[in-house]
Amino acid sequence: MECHLKNIVLRPGDQFKVQxxxxxxxxxxxxxLGADxxxxxxxxxxxxxxxDAAIVCNSKHESTWGEEERHDNPFQRGATFxxxxxLTDKLFEVELPNGEELTFPNKEGMExxxxxxxxxxxxxxSFKLI
Structure with a gap:
């Protein structure tokens, strides 16, 4: 499965939900999430x-990966989520299926x-921009 959304506008304060x-x-x-x-x-x-069971978060600039962060993975094979x-000014807040939240800095400073x-x-x- 693969889905691309282009030419959208998300700014700090915006959020989206994926089920x-x-x-x-x-x-x-x-x-x-990014520019391209x-x-x-x-x-x-x-x-x-x-x-390799983990959530890996990273950023990419001009095709070059940054330093990854690894977090516990609460997702389960075969389960719904x-x-x-x-989006905030300086980071991304991700609310996980188990109710926990992880954050990742906006290292590229994308506005x-x-x-x-x-x-x-x-x-x-379901995919919803809020």
Missing amino acids: GKVASDAERFQID EDNLALHFNPRFKED KILIK VINYIRVKGDFKIT
């Missing part, structure tokens, strides 16, 4: 392999997000 179902044999999925495929303010990437991503890509081993049931 879906993780594939029963999922290895990973990702949600990317090569310039990402947030790469949100839950991974499910036993030797809902996440809410909030406007106009590209979203959702890709990987899950099915979207």
Whole structure:
């Protein structure tokens, strides 16, 4: 599954919600926010392999990845989920399915997000810009 949204305008204070179902044999999925495929303010990437089970967050500037951050992965293969991503002036706040929140700094200092890509081993049931 892959979905690209281009020419949108998300600014600090905006948020969006994604609901879906993780594939029963999922290895990973990702949600990317930025200017384009090569310039990402947030790469949100839950991974499910036993030797790499984590949520990896990163940024990308001119096709070069930054330093990744790793977090516990509360997503489960075969389970439905809902996440809410909030944009603030300096960071992204991600509300996870277990009610916890992780934050990731807007390292690239992007003031406007106009590209979203959702890709990987899950099915979207709802996508809403708020």
